[in-house]
Amino acid sequence: MKHGGDTLTFKERYNGKIIDYSSNINPLGPPEALREAFERGFSAVTSYPDIKYRKLKGCAGRYLGCSDDEVLVGNGAVDIINTLSLSFRKVVVPVPSFVEYAERAEILGKEVVKLPMKDFSIDMEKLKDNISEGTMIIAGNPNNPNGKRIPEEDVLELQKLAEENGAFLVLDEAFYEFCPEDYDSIKLFKSKGNVCVIRAATKFFALPGIRLGYGFAAKSIADTYYDNWIPWNINVFADMAGQVIFDQTDYIKKTKDYIKTERSYMLQELNRIDGIMPYESETNFILLKLSKGNEDTLFDYLIQKGYMIRKASSFDGLDKTFVRIAVKDHFNNSRIISYIEEFCKIYEV
Amino acid sequence: MKHGGDTLTFKERYNGKIIDYSSNINPLGPPEALREAFERGFSAVTSYPDIKYRKLKGCAGRYLGCSDDEVLVGNGAVDIINTLSLSFRKVVVPVPSFVEYAERAEILGKEVVKLPMKDFSIDMEKLKDNISEGTMIIAGNPNNPNGKRIPEEDVLELQKLAEENGAFLVLDEAFYEFCPEDYDSIKLFKSKGNVCVIRAATKFFALPGIRLGYGFAAKSIADTYYDNWIPWNINVFADMAGQVIFDQTDYIKKTKDYIKTERSYMLQELNRIDGIMPYESETNFILLKLSKGNEDTLFDYLIQKGYMIRKASSFDGLDKTFVRIAVKDHFNNSRIISYIEEFCKIYEV
Numbered sequence: 001m002k003h004g005g006d007t008l009t010f011k012e013r014y015n016g017k018i019i020d021y022s023s024n025i026n027p028l029g030p031p032e033a034l035r036e037a038f039e040r041g042f043s044a045v046t047s048y049p050d051i052k053y054r055k056l057k058g059c060a061g062r063y064l065g066c067s068d069d070e071v072l073v074g075n076g077a078v079d080i081i082n083t084l085s086l087s088f089r090k091v092v093v094p095v096p097s098f099v100e101y102a103e104r105a106e107i108l109g110k111e112v113v114k115l116p117m118k119d120f121s122i123d124m125e126k127l128k129d130n131i132s133e134g135t136m137i138i139a140g141n142p143n144n145p146n147g148k149r150i151p152e153e154d155v156l157e158l159q160k161l162a163e164e165n166g167a168f169l170v171l172d173e174a175f176y177e178f179c180p181e182d183y184d185s186i187k188l189f190k191s192k193g194n195v196c197v198i199r200a201a202t203k204f205f206a207l208p209g210i211r212l213g214y215g216f217a218a219k220s221i222a223d224t225y226y227d228n229w230i231p232w233n234i235n236v237f238a239d240m241a242g243q244v245i246f247d248q249t250d251y252i253k254k255t256k257d258y259i260k261t262e263r264s265y266m267l268q269e270l271n272r273i274d275g276i277m278p279y280e281s282e283t284n285f286i287l288l289k290l291s292k293g294n295e296d297t298l299f300d301y302l303i304q305k306g307y308m309i310r311k312a313s314s315f316d317g318l319d320k321t322f323v324r325i326a327v328k329d330h331f332n333n334s335r336i337i338s339y340i341e342e343f344c345k346i347y348e349v
Numbered sequence: 350m351k352h353g354g355d356t357l358t359f360k361e362r363y364n365g366k367i368i369d370y371s372s373n374i375n376p377l378g379p380p381e382a383l384r385e386a387f388e389r390g391f392s393a394v395t396s397y398p399d400i401k402y403r404k405l406k407g408c409a410g411r412y413l414g415c416s417d418d419e420v421l422v423g424n425g426a427v428d429i430i431n432t433l434s435l436s437f438r439k440v441v442v443p444v445p446s447f448v449e450y451a452e453r454a455e456i457l458g459k460e461v462v463k464l465p466m467k468d469f470s471i472d473m474e475k476l477k478d479n480i481s482e483g484t485m486i487i488a489g490n491p492n493n494p495n496g497k498r499i500p501e502e503d504v505l506e507l508q509k510l511a512e513e514n515g516a517f518l519v520l521d522e523a524f525y526e527f528c529p530e531d532y533d534s535i536k537l538f539k540s541k542g543n544v545c546v547i548r549a550a551t552k553f554f555a556l557p558g559i560r561l562g563y564g565f566a567a568k569s570i571a572d573t574y575y576d577n578w579i580p581w582n583i584n585v586f587a588d589m590a591g592q593v594i595f596d597q598t599d600y601i602k603k604t605k606d607y608i609k610t611e612r613s614y615m616l617q618e619l620n621r622i623d624g625i626m627p628y629e630s631e632t633n634f635i636l637l638k639l640s641k642g643n644e645d646t647l648f649d650y651l652i653q654k655g656y657m658i659r660k661a662s663s664f665d666g667l668d669k670t671f672v673r674i675a676v677k678d679h680f681n682n683s684r685i686i687s688y689i690e691e692f693c694k695i696y697e698v
Contacts (some may be wrong), residue, residue: 003400005396006397008401023397034391038390045555045590046558047354047356047374047557048355048558049557050355076581076582078581100580206394207394208394208395208581209390210586230431231351231352233424235559235584236558237584237586238584
């Protein structure tokens, strides 16, 4: 299981509804304003999307605080990562992290170096030894599966280290809006030519079905990006969604508040349970270390109850004592916590 | 201008409606049944698409006459071409043809050989000298921009030549359904492990905005394809569209008949005009050779009248005396022909 979200396989196996705690999507659903945008879809499908995505880039640029020609758009964040990787000889990936970072680079025939993190922090010394001209470093911020932001001083050091060694830094901030407001990498690195910051509609705007990623990079990087990109790679529905979501300020605030409350609640409750250790998270998922059972036994227990969690041993450096769960609506959050507690108690006997 | 369809640039420049004769989309629009499929979209966007696209592959397999595990699906035909190219060392492209064949291979760092065609026929002798183990040959069938199918005996020879030299053959049949029913490449090469046949919703089903390509290849090829493919690369709207369009037998028949009639009409009328020579076409676009003016003067003349055509000098081997136009609805077809005739007469004075 390389990715979460594949409920279909398990729906077929277990009659009934499976609640997906394996992927990390805003539990409040997508902004209502999208409904109208999608209704315009039927008349738009008969034309190619604007090959330059002018309106979409305009909206994303305003939201991100950069100019239109510094905006990258793609068919999901993975498309952006894939297209960026084309320009580099070598890709360095601190692990554990989102499996596609290394996977895409390997598929594209790049030299891939996986750097084990120390307690989910990037090992700057090892990193320094592995980067040079033509290297792309890619790091999750917050990182998946542990859910912690890179501290501001570390991200500044990371950029400096990259710059000094002629390397390029990609920060994957697909979960950015779920996090407490500390620093904004785009503001921090606006004038830097060696940083790309990727964000996505997938998680925060609850649109995994639409495929829309976007981000910031210096104009020269953006130009190369579009030279290498597959033309019309974002379809009209995703294009239209991107022209609506960024204006939803109430929705954005409401989601941030909701996740903050539920995350605290879950962390507090999970910390009480004997047999698991939740990692401190700043986003909408929580990594658990199990001292009772393993990813398979807990997965099997919870799927019988209708909850699908993410086994985490497919992340480099994690073994079968790790699982990842999402932060969803309060009712289900409290239910899944009870079941996890139940599992730990049964396991004891 | 590497591609047609960019009406936005010209709409901004010329007030008013531009009719797009530069891209080749079914003038009857998409099947009505799609409306309902897209309405289901809003509830589907909050989930990832099925990572295995099981229903979509089932529908495409039935339509194409192959089994589900022989179906390739992609975010438009270019995505399929791009992903297939990853597996090969060298890509051989008869030209002129769709510019993305060579472009994607170059971007992926492959060795690219462009083989000039003789009167739009593939030069089999030259081809033989350029293929070996690890080579992918890609040919349009019908070829863009001229619009002629590869004769059955030639396509059989092509496959044989590829097989004897350890090469892989990709037939891009994005315009297949517009053509007279001669042979079906999928039936022809069902048992062959070295052929992929690509088709697309873009042109015939009038869905350029949706991005959906599909095709046939042997299971082992399909397995490698999905190993290399970007996960969830087709969004839920395109996924749903693909589960509806193939059953539209009335729509398919009606479109075939309409295009056949309009294509004959246009070819006949264009043949009458002194100053242009239309190439015999079997699909929904027509390549014109100009003996009066050039692509720029004709483009500028027609855009003033509200019609955008495709300049063809960006195709390898074609100069500024070539343009390509679409076959659209009868009213506009007769109008654009009158304007072309007018242009030729004015040019004489």
